[in-house]
Amino acid sequence: MDFFLSRYRNLTVLLIVIVAQLLLIAYQVKSNKDVALIRVWAVTAVTPVEQGLELVRRYTWGFVEDYFVLLGVRSQNEKLQHENGQLKIENHYLKSELATADRAQALSVFQAHSPSKTVAARVIGNGTGANSKVVFIDRGSTSGIESGMAVVTPDGIVGKVVDAYPMASLVMLVTDPTFAAGVISQKNRVRGTLKGLGQTKCLVDYAQNEEKVDEGEWFYTSGDDRIFPRGFPVGQVTSVRNGKTFKEIYLVPSGMQGGVEEVLIMLQGVHLQIPDNETATPGYKILQAPTEAAGQIPQPTGQQSVLTTDADRLREQYKQSGEAQHKGFGEGFVAPDFTKIQGIRAATPAASNVPTPSGTQPTPSPSRDRQEAQSKPGSTAPATPGATPAKATASPPVTVTAPAIPPTPKPRPTAPILVTDPTDADPDAVPPPVPKTDKPVKPPGGGTPPSRPPSANQ
Amino acid sequence: MSEYTERLLTGPSRKDKSERLRVIWLIIIPLIAILFQVYVPRFVGFLSYLELPLLITVHFALGRRGPISSVFYGMSIGLVQDSLSHQPIGMFGIVKTLVGYFAASVSQRFDVENPIVTFILSFFFYFFHQFFYWVLARALLGEAMIFDAQQTLLFGLLNAAVALPLFHILDKLKVAA
Numbered sequence: 001m002d003f004f005l006s007r008y009r010n011l012t013v014l015l016i017v018i019v020a021q022l023l024l025i026a027y028q029v030k031s032n033k034d035v036a037l038i039r040v041w042a043v044t045a046v047t048p049v050e051q052g053l054e055l056v057r058r059y060t061w062g063f064v065e066d067y068f069v070l071l072g073v074r075s076q077n078e079k080l081q082h083e084n085g086q087l088k089i090e091n092h093y094l095k096s097e098l099a100t101a102d103r104a105q106a107l108s109v110f111q112a113h114s115p116s117k118t119v120a121a122r123v124i125g126n127g128t129g130a131n132s133k134v135v136f137i138d139r140g141s142t143s144g145i146e147s148g149m150a151v152v153t154p155d156g157i158v159g160k161v162v163d164a165y166p167m168a169s170l171v172m173l174v175t176d177p178t179f180a181a182g183v184i185s186q187k188n189r190v191r192g193t194l195k196g197l198g199q200t201k202c203l204v205d206y207a208q209n210e211e212k213v214d215e216g217e218w219f220y221t222s223g224d225d226r227i228f229p230r231g232f233p234v235g236q237v238t239s240v241r242n243g244k245t246f247k248e249i250y251l252v253p254s255g256m257q258g259g260v261e262e263v264l265i266m267l268q269g270v271h272l273q274i275p276d277n278e279t280a281t282p283g284y285k286i287l288q289a290p291t292e293a294a295g296q297i298p299q300p301t302g303q304q305s306v307l308t309t310d311a312d313r314l315r316e317q318y319k320q321s322g323e324a325q326h327k328g329f330g331e332g333f334v335a336p337d338f339t340k341i342q343g344i345r346a347a348t349p350a351a352s353n354v355p356t357p358s359g360t361q362p363t364p365s366p367s368r369d370r371q372e373a374q375s376k377p378g379s380t381a382p383a384t385p386g387a388t389p390a391k392a393t394a395s396p397p398v399t400v401t402a403p404a405i406p407p408t409p410k411p412r413p414t415a416p417i418l419v420t421d422p423t424d425a426d427p428d429a430v431p432p433p434v435p436k437t438d439k440p441v442k443p444p445g446g447g448t449p450p451s452r453p454p455s456a457n458q
Numbered sequence: 459m460s461e462y463t464e465r466l467l468t469g470p471s472r473k474d475k476s477e478r479l480r481v482i483w484l485i486i487i488p489l490i491a492i493l494f495q496v497y498v499p500r501f502v503g504f505l506s507y508l509e510l511p512l513l514i515t516v517h518f519a520l521g522r523r524g525p526i527s528s529v530f531y532g533m534s535i536g537l538v539q540d541s542l543s544h545q546p547i548g549m550f551g552i553v554k555t556l557v558g559y560f561a562a563s564v565s566q567r568f569d570v571e572n573p574i575v576t577f578i579l580s581f582f583f584y585f586f587h588q589f590f591y592w593v594l595a596r597a598l599l600g601e602a603m604i605f606d607a608q609q610t611l612l613f614g615l616l617n618a619a620v621a622l623p624l625f626h627i628l629d630k631l632k633v634a635a
Contacts, residue, residue: 009526010526014556017530021533021548022552022598024546024548025547025552025598028547028548029546029598029599039541042542046492046496053497
């Protein structure tokens with residue numbers, strides 16, 4: 001045994017050590033327990049050193065690492081700032097493109113619906129001069145542009161062409177001090193001359209102090225200057241005060257709000273209707289006027305639609321009555337029997353529920369006349385800017401913009417309208433006797449029948 | 459047998475056999491190696507392939523040329539490694555015990571001063587260490603460990619490459635006994 005141990009001492013030690021460790025492993029696996037003592041020693045020996053290393057690392061390598069990280073942060077910050085700048089530029093460019101697309105679309109829509117012949121142009125530069133407000137556009141005489149043409153946008157007038165070059169034109173803006181254009185207010189129809197001030201605001205000059213102009217009121221081109229067609233919005237009044245001779249009316253040009261980028265040059269302008277009591281861009285919905293059945297308003301029919309006053313209606317009634325009695329109205333000495341006029345009989349108090357003929361209708365107000373005229377087919381002027389001047393002048397004013405007011409039936413007259421009022425008669429003439437029979441009565445003195453209907457003064 | 463081969467097999471393993479590491483270094487160096495293994499891979503992941511405790515065991519065994527001391531030295535390092543792992547204590551101990559024993563036995567027959575021999579021994583003992591640990595894990599613990607021979611060979615080459623300068627540095631710490 002001793003020989004074996006001495007000869008194989010190393011191997012014996014190895015086997016002992018291996019077997020001991022195998023037993024240790026077997027014990028741990030078998031009992032599912034750990035040799036806590038060895039682990040505690042090992043961990044206790046290692047972890048303090050590890051903590052020290054971590055502390056040293058944190059204050060040495062960590063500091064150096066933070067330094068390099070900060071170097072990276074600096075470069076990264078610069079890179080991000082550069083990228084942020086690029087994105088801002090791109091965002092601004094895209095917004096500009098979007099706004100340009102919107103303006104171009106609005107311009108094309110306006111150009112398509114406007115009766116005037118226009119050419120779209122883009123502002124390519126400003127003119128020199130400290131006080132002058134002129135811009136260059138990319139359309140010139142080759143596009144048909146001539147000096148004196150109006151320059152507008154869908155929002156209003158912008159200026160006028162002062163010089164036309166082959167490939168460009170010089171446009172004087174409405175804010176230029178030498179600019180002038182005839183304008184008219186929307187509500188009170190006050191005329192004036194728009195003058196530029198070299199600022200954002202413009203002055204409406206030559207409006208009398210006695211005339212009424214309200215703040216917020218819109219001015220439109222009057223068409224008097226023969227540059228701008230009538231009916232284009234100019235701007236909204238911001239302040240009004242009386243001056244020495246004329247009112248001082250300041251307004252902001254509506255066509256230049258938000259800058260001028262794309263414009264329309266009017267090669268051939270067409271006058272438009274000035275909207276009645278409506279702004280250029282109303283912010284509310286306008287309801288349609290009530291129908292005839294809803295309001296129960298009898299409308300004049302036939303050729304009476306062209307009559308506008310009671311005197312004309314009565315004259316027509318007299319004429320029809322005279323023709324029915326074979327007596328020419330206004331001819332001869334024998335007056336027709338006016339008591340046979342159907343309207344007079346119908347206009348009795350007992351027959352108040354009977355629909356009144358149009359000839360005896362109470363006199364409507366002018367605005368009501370417009371509503372009635374508008375409600376009739378064929379008599380309404382086009383509300384769009386496509387109305388031609390001829391139509392505009394021949395048709396009643398456009399009232400689609402006016403709020404619909406339900407017509408309140410006025411009290412019907414309790415007595416016939418055609419009542420001979422002694423005070424209305426000619427003081428020199430003898431009052432005609434009241435006819436008791438159907439026999440025509442010759443007027444005294446053989447005078448001619450009155451040349452104008454008695455009701456003309458009513 | 460050529461003269462070179464004969465010198466490799468029978469020549470002196472160290473220039474000065476009386477040079478040995480101090481005891482304090484025998485404690486600190488394994489501790490540093492273990493700390494390196496458990497700490498550095500946190501920040502430099504690819505250094506986890508380095509098995510510095512194994513290289514320290516091999517260096518000790520080759521230098522001491524004593525199987526018994528190398529057995530205990532390898533066992534101690536292995537047990538500390540086991541203590542810092544989640545495995546049952548003794549797995550690395552057995553493997554490093556065997557490595558210490560065989561390294562000490564080999565050092566008695568080869569000139570381990572030769573870098574080529576050192577490289578080959580380091581490569582061989584790394585492969586042996588990994589393979590035997592895999593065998594023990596499967597045999598004793600029943601764990602389904604995967605042994606990637608190709609990866610093990612590659613890591614063995616890298617450890618052997620690291621062993622050359624490491625052994626040179628450790629030899630500088632030796633003093634005359």
